[in-house]
Amino acid sequence: MKLSCWLLFFTLAVSAGLARAAEVQVAVAANFAAPMKKIAAEFERATGDKAVLSLGSTGNFYAQIKNGAPYQVFLSADAATPRKLEREGLAVAGTGFTYAIGKLVLWSAQPGFIDAGGEVLKKENFRHLAVANPQLAPYGAAALETLRKLGLLATLTPKLVQGQNIAQTYQFVASGNAQLGFVALSQAYEGGKLKSGSAWIVPADLYHPIRQDAVLLKPGAANPAARALMRFLKGAQARAVIQDYGYGL
Incomplete structure (x- = not known):
């Protein structure tokens, strides 16, 4: 029982x-x-x-x-x-x-390609710069805002390639189809360390939080x-x- x-x-x-x-x-x-x-x-x-x-x-x-x-x-x-x-x-x-x-970062899969101050954007020694679609992805809007504040948007617009979202944008860079791109910090860093390649963490005063x-x-x-x-x-x-x-x- x-x-x-x-x-x-x-x-x-x-x-x-x-x-x-x-x-x-x-x-x-x-x-x-x-x-x-x-x-x-x-x-x-x-x-x-x-x-x-x-x-x-x-x-x-x-x-x-x-x-x-x-x-x-x-x-x-x-x-x-x-x-x-x-x-x-x-x-x-x-x-x-x-x-x-969220935090924005300029990232390249190539080690040493991006300098600590993001001056690579002014050198223009790249064919494609990846950004997420600013109409759909806030990180894309933040990327364009950053370029605008740096006075580089008009110059670099012909080099821009757009991902539908930040994941596709990251893949453009990871695959080498774009030499560098603006992605989320969480995609490039973990535990405070860069996972691969080279990067510049974009100063917070260059885009809205x-x-x-x-x-x-x-x-x-x-x-x-x-x-x-x-x-x-x-x-x-x-x-x-x-x-x-x-x-x-």
Whole structure:
């Protein structure tokens, strides 16, 4: 009788655990891909819930959400888009918050190609300079703002090649199709160290702060896993990962 009770208790406990485990559909700005993959793994270990990630540009995600895409949490590369979604009734009012401050870097896959002050931009000893589409990606807009403030936009415009998002822009440079490009610091650095090639971290006064906001979307309002992920992003584990990839908090 006792054995039967224990088996029943164990079965109910397992069933309850399975019932609690859930999925949350997350739209993630491409610049935040690497840290979010780590955060998602830690979230699953901590809660049993799974964050299913979709990566892309902020502008494209906005269009998809407007057209009914079933994302439940949105990690944008800017602050304006989540606020706009709240105003339009597509996100849960009052749930938006800044999860990271993005940083821009000029990066080349070639060691020694970029100097410590970014003077390579003035030398023009390159054929292509990669930037993300400024209409869709805040990092692309920040890149053009930087070139404008440096007085180099008109000169370098013929050399620009555009990626649809910051991930594609990074690939242009990594593959050598562009000798250098403006990417997110998190793509080139980890743990405070340059992963490969050469880079110039763009001074913060050359572009407006890239405040990256998260927001709970209407399809996630009734999903406890979506709300749990929003809380997890504010916690110490997630913040440690975010800082490790060079973002500000």
